[in-house]
Amino acid sequence: MLAGQPDIEVFEARNADEALEMHATTNPDLVVLDLNLPGVSGFELLRRMLKRDPDSRVLVFTMNDDPAFAARSIDLGARGYIAKSEDPAAFIKAIRAVAKGERYLSNNLAVRLAFADQKLGARGPLDTLNGREIEILRNLADGKDMTEIAHLMKVSYKTVANSCALLKRKLGARSRADLIRIAVENRVSRKLG
Numbered sequence: 001m002l003a004g005q006p007d008i009e010v011f012e013a014r015n016a017d018e019a020l021e022m023h024a025t026t027n028p029d030l031v032v033l034d035l036n037l038p039g040v041s042g043f044e045l046l047r048r049m050l051k052r053d054p055d056s057r058v059l060v061f062t063m064n065d066d067p068a069f070a071a072r073s074i075d076l077g078a079r080g081y082i083a084k085s086e087d088p089a090a091f092i093k094a095i096r097a098v099a100k101g102e103r104y105l106s107n108n109l110a111v112r113l114a115f116a117d118q119k120l121g122a123r124g125p126l127d128t129l130n131g132r133e134i135e136i137l138r139n140l141a142d143g144k145d146m147t148e149i150a151h152l153m154k155v156s157y158k159t160v161a162n163s164c165a166l167l168k169r170k171l172g173a174r175s176r177a178d179l180i181r182i183a184v185e186n187r188v189s190r191k192l193g
Contacts, residue, residue: 023049059079
């Protein structure tokens with residue numbers, strides 16, 4: 001899609017480490033960042049990039065069109081957020097806007113964000129979780145495996161495994177390690193208080 005834009009040069013990174021190195025060495029005008037990355041979440045990569053260079057212009061381009069994820073990205077310092085389901089022309093428009101120093105949020109997402117349930121928009125991504133899901137997340141963050149969690153909660157291993165799969169979908173996590181990181185970032189662990 002970007003190959004047809006003569007004024008845009010694209011550098012591609014396969015993982016967070018490559019992206020950070022490229023960010024430091026090429027000093028791009030714009031970073032297009034996916035939230036679903038191997039190993040490190042896009043949120044963490046965004047945080048690291050902006051810590052290194054607070055003036056970086058970052059456009060989040062992801063499969064997730066959840067307003068809570070858009071709000072979190074913006075809170076962390078992204079200048080724009082667009083879902084991959086948007087019209088490709090909107091993606092080019094978003095790139096050009098953010099590269100010029102403007103902010104970008106699709107109309108559809110802006111409306112959903114503006115009129116999001118106060119509970120979802122005001123606090124954070126964990127507010128959509130039920131008590132069992134929070135307890136499983138807390139136990140994962142405390143270093144317990146799924147068998148131990150099942151025993152502690154007096155439920156089957158399958159119940160814990162299914163809950164973990166649902167947690168991954170709800171929180172945009174790709175692995176158990178991502179769930180643990182999210183729990184730690186949101187201070188869910190008993191060890192963090």
